[in-house]
Amino acid sequence: MLKISLDKLGKLFEAISASQTLYIPTDREDGAAEYKKYESGMKLSNNLNTLRSAKDFFFPQTENLVDFKMEGKNIEVIDVREESEDFVIFGVRACDARSFTILDKVFLADPVDSYYKNRRDHGTVVTMACTRPAETCFCGTFGIDAAAPEGDAACYSDGESLFIEAHNEKGQKFIDSVASLLEEGDAAKLDEVREKTRDILKKLPLANLTTDNFGGDKLNEYFNSDKWGELSQSCLGCGTCTFVCPTCQCYDIKDFNTGHGIKRFRCWDSCMYSDFTKMAHGNPRLTQLERFRQRFMHKLVYFPANNNGEFGCVGCGRCLSKCPISMNIVKVMKALEVK
Amino acid sequence: MQEAMINRAKQLLADGSVDRVIGWKRGEFVYDITPAVFTSAEELDADFVYDDFTAANVSKYLVKESKKEGKILAFLKPCDTYSFNQLIKEHRIVRENIYVIGIPGGPKLDAERIKANGITGILGAKNDNGTLIIDTVYGEEKMPYYEALSVKCLNCKSKKHVVYDELIGEDGDILDSNRFDMVEKLENMTAQERYDFWREQLSKCIRCNACRNVCPACTCEKCVFDNPDSGVENKAATDSFEENMFHIIRAFHVAGRCTDCGECSRVCPQNIPLHLLNRKFIKDINSLYGDYQAGEDTTSRAPLNDYKQDDCEASIVHERGVE
Numbered sequence: 001m002l003k004i005s006l007d008k009l010g011k012l013f014e015a016i017s018a019s020q021t022l023y024i025p026t027d028r029e030d031g032a033a034e035y036k037k038y039e040s041g042m043k044l045s046n047n048l049n050t051l052r053s054a055k056d057f058f059f060p061q062t063e064n065l066v067d068f069k070m071e072g073k074n075i076e077v078i079d080v081r082e083e084s085e086d087f088v089i090f091g092v093r094a095c096d097a098r099s100f101t102i103l104d105k106v107f108l109a110d111p112v113d114s115y116y117k118n119r120r121d122h123g124t125v126v127t128m129a130c131t132r133p134a135e136t137c138f139c140g141t142f143g144i145d146a147a148a149p150e151g152d153a154a155c156y157s158d159g160e161s162l163f164i165e166a167h168n169e170k171g172q173k174f175i176d177s178v179a180s181l182l183e184e185g186d187a188a189k190l191d192e193v194r195e196k197t198r199d200i201l202k203k204l205p206l207a208n209l210t211t212d213n214f215g216g217d218k219l220n221e222y223f224n225s226d227k228w229g230e231l232s233q234s235c236l237g238c239g240t241c242t243f244v245c246p247t248c249q250c251y252d253i254k255d256f257n258t259g260h261g262i263k264r265f266r267c268w269d270s271c272m273y274s275d276f277t278k279m280a281h282g283n284p285r286l287t288q289l290e291r292f293r294q295r296f297m298h299k300l301v302y303f304p305a306n307n308n309g310e311f312g313c314v315g316c317g318r319c320l321s322k323c324p325i326s327m328n329i330v331k332v333m334k335a336l337e338v339k
Numbered sequence: 340m341q342e343a344m345i346n347r348a349k350q351l352l353a354d355g356s357v358d359r360v361i362g363w364k365r366g367e368f369v370y371d372i373t374p375a376v377f378t379s380a381e382e383l384d385a386d387f388v389y390d391d392f393t394a395a396n397v398s399k400y401l402v403k404e405s406k407k408e409g410k411i412l413a414f415l416k417p418c419d420t421y422s423f424n425q426l427i428k429e430h431r432i433v434r435e436n437i438y439v440i441g442i443p444g445g446p447k448l449d450a451e452r453i454k455a456n457g458i459t460g461i462l463g464a465k466n467d468n469g470t471l472i473i474d475t476v477y478g479e480e481k482m483p484y485y486e487a488l489s490v491k492c493l494n495c496k497s498k499k500h501v502v503y504d505e506l507i508g509e510d511g512d513i514l515d516s517n518r519f520d521m522v523e524k525l526e527n528m529t530a531q532e533r534y535d536f537w538r539e540q541l542s543k544c545i546r547c548n549a550c551r552n553v554c555p556a557c558t559c560e561k562c563v564f565d566n567p568d569s570g571v572e573n574k575a576a577t578d579s580f581e582e583n584m585f586h587i588i589r590a591f592h593v594a595g596r597c598t599d600c601g602e603c604s605r606v607c608p609q610n611i612p613l614h615l616l617n618r619k620f621i622k623d624i625n626s627l628y629g630d631y632q633a634g635e636d637t638t639s640r641a642p643l644n645d646y647k648q649d650d651c652e653a654s655i656v657h658e659r660g661v662e
Contacts, residue, residue, distance in 0.1 A: 030610045031455030048459060051609070052545070061545070062575035134459045135368055135476060203476060205367065205462065234374045234400065238549035240608045252574055267575030270547075274565050275572070321451065324549050324606035325395065326371035334367075 002175065003161040003185030012162075013038050013090075015178045021087040023057070025050045035089065044091060048134050049316060053246030054096040057089055058119045059103060061243075061268050065115065065253065068262040081115065084122040088174065091128045094149035095139045095316035099246035100125065101150070102314070105307050106249050124174050126164075127151030131197050136317030138206035138330065144314060147197035158193045161185060206315075206330060213337050216305030222297065227335045232292035234325045239270035241319040241328070242295065247312050250276070271295045296332045341389040343507050344414060344442060348387070349380045351412055357438050358409040361400055363393040369463050370450035374400060376411070389414070391466065394447035394489045396602050398422035398432075399555040405433040413437050416444035417511060418491070420500045421598035421634030422555035427502075428637045429596070431558050441503035441510065446492035449605065453487050490612070491601025494518035501635055518599065519622045521615055537583065543609040544582040546574065550603035550613050556593040590616035595624055595643035598634035627651045 004012055016022045022038040025045040033045035034052060067078040100120075107116035127149035130137075139146050148154070153171030156163040163185055166172040175182070201207060214222075242248040252269040255262045269276055271294045277284060285291045303312035319328045348360045364375035365388040374395045377383050396419045404411050415423055420441060426432045453461060453473060460476030464487075471484045496518055498511020525533055548564075551557045563569045564585070576582050590597075590613075599621060603613040624631055628642035628650065 032610060046457065132459055132477065134454075135461050200476060204460075230375075233376060236549060236552035236606075238552040238606075239545075239547040240549045240606075243545045243547050244608060254573075254575075265575060267573075269574055273548075273574070274561075275567050278567060320367075320371065321454070322608040324553055326366050326373045328371075330367055331373075 001163050001165055001185050001187040001190065002179070002182040003163045004182050005161055006157065006159075008181065009044060009162065010041070012178060012181055013042070013044075014040065015181055016088055016090070016174075019177060021085060022090060023087065024090045038090075048130065048132060048137075049093050049096070049318070051318075051322075052244060053099065053316065053318065054089060054092050055099055055103060055246045055249075057087075057123055058100065058116055059107070059249065059251075059268075062265055063115060063267075064263050064265045066264045068255075068264070070261065081118065084118045086122045086124070088124045088126060090126045091155075092125050092149070092151055093130060093316070094127060094144050094146045095137075095314040096246050097125060097127045097149050097151040098139070098142070098144050098314045099316075102247045102303075102307075102310065102312060103249055105310065124153070124170050125151040126171070126174060127154045129154065129156045129194070129197065131157065131193065133197070133201055133204060134317060135205050136320040137201070137204055138209050138315035138317065140201055140207065141209045141211060141315050142311055142313060145198075146201060147194040156190050156193060158189050163187065163190055209330060209333065211300070211311055211333075214300040214304070214311070214333065215309060216301060218301050219297075219305075221338050222301060222336055223293070225336055225338075228289050228293045231327065231332055231335055232289045235272070235288050235292050235327060236324055237272050237274065237288050237291065238324060239268075239272050240322050240324060242270040242272060243268060244318040244322050246314060246316055246318070247299070248295075271298070296329060296336075299329060300333065340443065340508065341387070344389055344440070345383050345387050347440065347507060348377070348383055348412055348414075351438065352378075352380060352383075356410065357412040359404070359407075359411040360387075361397050361404060361411055361413050363388050363395065363397075368450075368461065370448070370461065376400075376404065389442065391448045391464070392450070394445065394449065394491065394605060396422055396553075396555065396600050398426060398600075399553070399558065401432045401437055402426065402558050405436040407436075410436050410438055412440060414440050414442050415500065415503070416442060417498050417500050418444055418496070418598070418600050420502045421497070421632070422600050423634070424502050424637050425596060425598050425634035426555060426558070428634075429558070439502060439504045441500035441506040441508075443508040443511070444498060445489070445495065447489045448487045449489035451610075452489070453482065456482050456486065458482065489601075490604045491614070494520075496599060496632075502637075518618060521612075522618050522622050525615065525619070540611050541583040541586055542579065543611055544586065545609060546576070546582060546585070547608060549606040549608065550586075551589060553602045553606045554589075554593065555598070555600060555602070556596045557589070586611075586613060586616060590620060593617065594620040595631070595641045596633050597621065598632070627655065 017038045023035045024038050025033045026036045026042050027033055027045045032051040033047035034050050064080050067080055069076040107113040129149055130146035133146055152168055153166045153174050164175055166175050250269045251266045253266045255264050272291050299312035313329055351357045360377040364373045364386045366372055370392040372392050374397050398419045427434055458473055458480045463474035465472055466484050469484050471482050471487050473480045494516045495514055496516045497513045499513050500510055564572055566572050597617040601614050624642050631642050
């Protein structure tokens with residue numbers, strides 16, 4: 001396996017960014033990490049994960065879909081799509097890497113979302129194995145190995161060197177583009193690093209959480225559960241959980257009148273909001289209980305029902321950290337579970 | 340304290356004085372505490388918690404809870420009692436359906452501030468004479484207790500309960516806080532520096548509405564920004580300044596009613612210091628109309644709802660705006 005000394009990371013970033021746009025997680029003034037376009041001298045964050053998820057790269061919070069221009073009785077339809085440039089996202093964690101697979105099931109299924117596909121085709125995902133998972137991590141619940149992340153290429157750090165391994169053609173192309181900086185490394189040391197991380201993962205407080213009692217066939221067990229009232233009781237109805245979630249994929253499409261034309265845009269929507277899926281007759285989910293239930297039923301029952309058993313959560317733990325009232329999918333799973 | 344609260348709540352439930360209790364429920368970790376309503380002694384024994392991490396203000400929940408049948412016991416920290424009073428003043432809660440027990444307040448801790456210090460895998464945390472000792476998956480960690488305080492507790496304005504039916508513990512005093520220091524610092528910046536400061540902070544907004552939804556001063560049945568018929572409802576910004584305007588407009592809307600409880604900044608997932616906008620209004624109201632603390636009482640007329648002949652003239656805006 002190829003490797004590069006950690007003190008040469010800057011050189012690696014320079015080399016990548018010379019040929020395409022590179023995004024890396026970097027620390028903000030408040031200590032939180034966020035993906036930023038790499039500029040010379042920028043330091044890779046030591047945080048476990050970014051505050052916002054990496055889904056923004058493929059499914060941005062807002063984007064224009066099409067413009068309309070009115071002249072007299074004619075309406076001109078303007079396609080605003082542009083071919084994306086090639087870009088690299090470096091340092092994606094195993095949970096976020098899996099979230100792309102989940103988003104793909106939604107956006108790349110027929111009919112293909114060309115806006116999403118455009119960015120997906122041009123993006124190379126370079127993941128980074130975790131070595132210090134947090135108490136809020138439960139990716140293992142969804143069969144994700146934080147010590148061996150997916151992605152086009154994966155990186156592993158043993159504290160001295162960064163090992164890089166390609167998973168597909170795109171990843172190999174990425175490695176080839178920086179090959180002159182890499183040297184041959186002894187992969188045996190890596191197994192040690194992975195085992196150490198896996199030992200920590202086993203000791204995490206949520207290590208024993210399983211999806212055994214959830215899935216596409218559990219609609220009747222949970223839909224009318226009397227637990228929803230208690231679980232949703234304190235929910236503020238804000239969109240924090242949905243907006244920091246790497247797998248939440250619901251959006252709204254609206255027209256914006258610019259005064260001399262229409263911009264049709266889409267933006268993230270949240271099932272927690274009172275006007276979510278509002279139709280001509282009104283809103284199908286009248287109270288926060290129903291909106292709250294929708295979010296968790298979608299992740300634990302409806303999504304697996306439509307996607308060969310795959311759950312709509314990757315256990316990244318962002319909602320556990322960020323919910324203003326600390327209500328989250330882990331508490332929901334534990335409270336609901338009928339064995 | 341927690342034990343005294345549970346015991347008193349059980350008594351009041353048992354003798355029929357109240358049929359529900361609003362407080363805080365234990366989570367998966369030491370810090371992830373959820374506001375909750377309890378209806379039985381068993382539930383209280385199992386899950387009721389009051390400790391360093393119970394920062395949430397439960398006053399706003401009483402808008403809904405006090406309209407239900409029966410009587411609810413609410414445990415209020417000093418800062419929460421100001422929100423409670425303001426809600427009474429605005430006729431948003433039904434006072435006779437609530438039994439208020441004043442409890443000692445913070446300072447409370449914020450796990451996000453611990454994590455910002457690079458401490459991860461948090462399993463436990465306790466204060467040892469100003470040092471926070473944190474038990475983690477990776478062994479014991481230490482940090483100054485002060486650095487882990489919730490942003491809402493950094494400049495506590497009062498340890499005094501402005502309303503209660505009974506107290507557990509002793510009442511405190513209104514404090515001589517330094518809560519306007521940062522506002523003054525911002526005022527002393529040049530217009531450009533101040534603009535840059537707020538642009539950087541407010542541009543982090545992800546429009547989750549947590550600040551609005553947690554705010555005890557934001558109790559409109561239907562917010563204009565949630566109403567598709569309003570013409571201003573939007574889940575996306577039409578330009579990069581819209582998020583900025585949203586927060587400024589919201590601060591205007593709660594001016595003179597904001598008690599400075601700090602919940603907006605506590606819940607912001609992007610760590611935007613939203614409370615500073617509200618404090619600027621509070622400071623200006625104090626200097627233009629005389630000292631006023633929203634929520635201190637339930638009857639006085641708020642400066643912005645009142646007219647006095649010696650009120651400042653509108654030209655004050657121009658005079659103060661000159662650099």
